[in-house]
Amino acid sequence: MAFLEIDRLSKTFGNVRILKEINLEIEKGGFLVLVGPSGCGKSTLLNCIAGLEPITSGEIRINGRNVAGLHPSKRDIAMVFQSYALYPNMTVAGNIAFGMEIRGVPKLERDKAIARVAETLQIGHLLDRKPSQLSGGQRQRVAMGRALVRDPQVFLFDEPLSNLDAKLRVDMRTEIKRLHHRVKTTIVYVTHDQIEAMTLATKIAVLRDGVLQQFGTPAEIYNNPANMFVADFMGSPAMNLLAASVEGGSEGDVRVSIDRPNAPPLSLPVNGVGEALRPFAGRNVVFGIRPEALTDPDGADRNAHSVVEGDCLIDVVEPAGSDTFAVTRLGGKEVVARLRADARLQPGQTARLAFNLDKAVFFDPSDQSRIA
Amino acid sequence: MTALPFDSPETPHAHDMGQDTGRGWRITNRIVIYGLLVLFAVLYLMPLFVMLVTSFKTMDEIQGGNMLALPQSPTLEPWAKAWGETCVGLTCAGIKGYFWNSLKMVVPAVLISTLLGALNGYVLTKWRFRGHNLVFGLMLFACFIPFQSVLLPMATILGSIGRFGVTLQNAFGTSLGLGNPTVNLVFVHVVYGLGFTTLFFRNYYEAFPSELVKAAQIDGASFFQIFRRIMLPNSLPIFVVTVIYQFTNIWNDFLFASAYAGTGESMPMTVALNNVVNTSTGVVEYNVNMAAAMIAALPTLLVYVVAGRYFVRGLMAGAVKG
Numbered sequence: 148m149a150f151l152e153i154d155r156l157s158k159t160f161g162n163v164r165i166l167k168e169i170n171l172e173i174e175k176g177g178f179l180v181l182v183g184p185s186g187c188g189k190s191t192l193l194n195c196i197a198g199l200e201p202i203t204s205g206e207i208r209i210n211g212r213n214v215a216g217l218h219p220s221k222r223d224i225a226m227v228f229q230s231y232a233l234y235p236n237m238t239v240a241g242n243i244a245f246g247m248e249i250r251g252v253p254k255l256e257r258d259k260a261i262a263r264v265a266e267t268l269q270i271g272h273l274l275d276r277k278p279s280q281l282s283g284g285q286r287q288r289v290a291m292g293r294a295l296v297r298d299p300q301v302f303l304f305d306e307p308l309s310n311l312d313a314k315l316r317v318d319m320r321t322e323i324k325r326l327h328h329r330v331k332t333t334i335v336y337v338t339h340d341q342i343e344a345m346t347l348a349t350k351i352a353v354l355r356d357g358v359l360q361q362f363g364t365p366a367e368i369y370n371n372p373a374n375m376f377v378a379d380f381m382g383s384p385a386m387n388l389l390a391a392s393v394e395g396g397s398e399g400d401v402r403v404s405i406d407r408p409n410a411p412p413l414s415l416p417v418n419g420v421g422e423a424l425r426p427f428a429g430r431n432v433v434f435g436i437r438p439e440a441l442t443d444p445d446g447a448d449r450n451a452h453s454v455v456e457g458d459c460l461i462d463v464v465e466p467a468g469s470d471t472f473a474v475t476r477l478g479g480k481e482v483v484a485r486l487r488a489d490a491r492l493q494p495g496q497t498a499r500l501a502f503n504l505d506k507a508v509f510f511d512p513s514d515q516s517r518i519a
Numbered sequence: 520m521t522a523l524p525f526d527s528p529e530t531p532h533a534h535d536m537g538q539d540t541g542r543g544w545r546i547t548n549r550i551v552i553y554g555l556l557v558l559f560a561v562l563y564l565m566p567l568f569v570m571l572v573t574s575f576k577t578m579d580e581i582q583g584g585n586m587l588a589l590p591q592s593p594t595l596e597p598w599a600k601a602w603g604e605t606c607v608g609l610t611c612a613g614i615k616g617y618f619w620n621s622l623k624m625v626v627p628a629v630l631i632s633t634l635l636g637a638l639n640g641y642v643l644t645k646w647r648f649r650g651h652n653l654v655f656g657l658m659l660f661a662c663f664i665p666f667q668s669v670l671l672p673m674a675t676i677l678g679s680i681g682r683f684g685v686t687l688q689n690a691f692g693t694s695l696g697l698g699n700p701t702v703n704l705v706f707v708h709v710v711y712g713l714g715f716t717t718l719f720f721r722n723y724y725e726a727f728p729s730e731l732v733k734a735a736q737i738d739g740a741s742f743f744q745i746f747r748r749i750m751l752p753n754s755l756p757i758f759v760v761t762v763i764y765q766f767t768n769i770w771n772d773f774l775f776a777s778a779y780a781g782t783g784e785s786m787p788m789t790v791a792l793n794n795v796v797n798t799s800t801g802v803v804e805y806n807v808n809m810a811a812a813m814i815a816a817l818p819t820l821l822v823y824v825v826a827g828r829y830f831v832r833g834l835m836a837g838a839v840k841g
């Protein structure tokens with residue numbers, strides 16, 4: 148049985164359905180990341196788990212116990228807010244100790260707990276300051292300290308890093324991961340940043356307009372997106388999604404053909420997933436391939452079963468230090484290929500690119516669902 | 520501040536004409552604007568000036584001299600007399616008793632109405648219930664009810680409360696202050712002020728981050744603990760605005776004061792001042808009257824001076840974020 152279970156949860160504000168039949172679960176000590184574009188209902192879901200918003204239907208169970216109707220303070224959770232929500236009138240120590248003070252924990256014990264948390268997060272020298280005297284990164288730490296000191300069953304994080312600058316965000320991300328390894332508490336973490344989701348999660352739930360799109364491990368989400376939305380949302384640079392037409396009869400080889408400018412269409416054999424694609428023969432599908440599966444022939448994955456090469460007209464070359472990105476046009480779309488840093492390429496030239504078809508995915512353009 | 524648009528090189532004048540004439544225009548504008556400002560300032564300050572100088576003059580000097588002249592031999596006599604000896608109606612013990620009456624009325628009335636306004640604002644923004652907007656609309660409406668239309672209904676209510684007080688007195692030996700004119704005035708001012716104080720606090724708390732309330736809920740704080748520990752300590756600017764507003768209005772109120780405590784021992788300062796001026800014992804003692812008026816005005820002045828710099832800040836916060 149999972150530690151935190153969300154069962155057919157729906158939530159409406161007035162007449163608007165914000166969350167629709169969400170089913171999720173995470174094992175004890177797991178790191179669940181809720182990811183999705185802004186306004187898709189991530190914070191609302193987190194607030195439902197915290198008990199800050201009443202749910203409309205469904206169930207939330209923590210450690211087997213239905214928490215419906217349980218006050219937020221009785222759910223044994225701790226939350227870190229996007230704005231940090233530090234009490235401006237209290238010192239850092241006061242902020243960390245407020246919950247204990249309310250629960251009537253004796254002063255001596257409170258001071259010990261503050262010292263312990265301050266040690267963990269290295270904020271000992273800030274304890275007497277007011278939140279207004281702290282930098283963004285320091286506020287973030289204090290907000291985490293206030294959550295840590297509760298030693299809860301579940302941590303809830305609502306976009307805790309979104310107000311930090313890029314460098315600090317990466318540092319804090321690592322630190323949160325380290326913290327999770329040490330305390331091993333179950334975490335539910337909300338972000339709109341797919342890189343944060345990939346790096347932190349043991350399980351990812353992708354949300355869109357209040358509907359769960361896909362729920363799985365980071366690798367599953369990345370390699371086997373359930374639909375075009377997930378494929379497009381996860382990964383940076385994003386997966387290339389281009390039109391391709393399926394060729395093949397009721398038997399024999401199945402190929403997809405992709406338009407190229409100034410050249411006959413590129414025809415790729417897709418026998419690995421041929422049977423799934425066969426019903427689409429004569430029709431268009433969406434062909435998805437990640438930039439790292441579209442490389443220069445020397446850089447192609449040697450363990451892949453099916454690598455096909457094709458000539459493509461290069462529009463733009465973007466050296467990025469560790470890699471070189473090349474933009475070409477395929478199937479009427481701009482397509483990004485990821486080449487080795489020292490790949491020699493000139494814009495306007497034709498270059499030979501390797502398609503790793505093991506990693507290719509196909510979607511039905513009519514409903515954006517995954518075919519193969 | 521008002522002169523700002525004229526400073527800007529973007530004004531049509533500066534564009535249409537050459538650099539020199541533009542500058543000439545600017546200076547003329549400055550002169551006109553500052554001239555007007557000074558004129559209005561003088562007009563506003565004139566009565567205060569006359570009051571102040573007159574209150575330090577002897578009667579001889581007043582009768583003989585110019586109203587605007589500075590006192591020849593300044594004396595505190597009129598102030599002392601106004602405070603301790605002048606006649607209010609038939610009693611001649613100065614206005615000091617009435618000053619305390621006003622203070623006894625204004626302090627509880629201001630504190631109660633401000634705290635209730637804060638509580639209302641807190642509920643209307645952080646504990647929303649079905650129809651919260653309607654309730655707020657009605658509270659807002661209360662701000663527009665004229666004093667005069669409240670007079671008679673309120674008199675009826677106060678009469679009932681007074682009778683209930685008598686009943687209590689007979690039954691338990693104490694009326695709990697019900698029927699006491701000062702208590703009545705506190706009640707009236709709290710009720711009448713509630714619309715304004717609620718408006719102030721609601722607008723302030725509307726911009727107050729709800730995440731703080733949520734964090735406190737997770738920390739286990741109750742409704743009133745959140746109010747007392749999180750909301751109130753972070754409300755200083757709007758608290759000051761509300762206190763100044765309520766203090767000034769209640770201290771200066773004449774209509775309610777004269778209607779519900781217009782006679783006898785508990786009459787507030789404003790009514791007493793009116794009676795001082797109307798009590799004729801032959802010569803009109805302008806200097807004493809002016810001193811009494813100054814004393815009556817001092818507390819509000821004091822409140823402005825002490826808390827004034829928060830006033831603008833608080834009003835701005837409410838206005839911009841509300």
Ligand SMILES: Nc1ncnc2c1ncn2[C@@H]1O[C@H](COP(=O)(O)OP(=O)(O)O)[C@@H](O)[C@H]1O
Nearest residue numbers: 160161165183184185186187188189190191192
């Ligand atoms: N208290 C509320 N009343 C009405 N609508 C709300 C409320 N809170 C959030 N919403 C709506 O619910 C949707 C999801 O909001 P939210 O969960 O904050 O999104 P996210 O955190 O994913 O950006 C948004 O469209 C928002 O406008």
Ligand SMILES: [Mg+2]
Nearest residue numbers: 189190191306
């Ligand atoms: Mg959010």
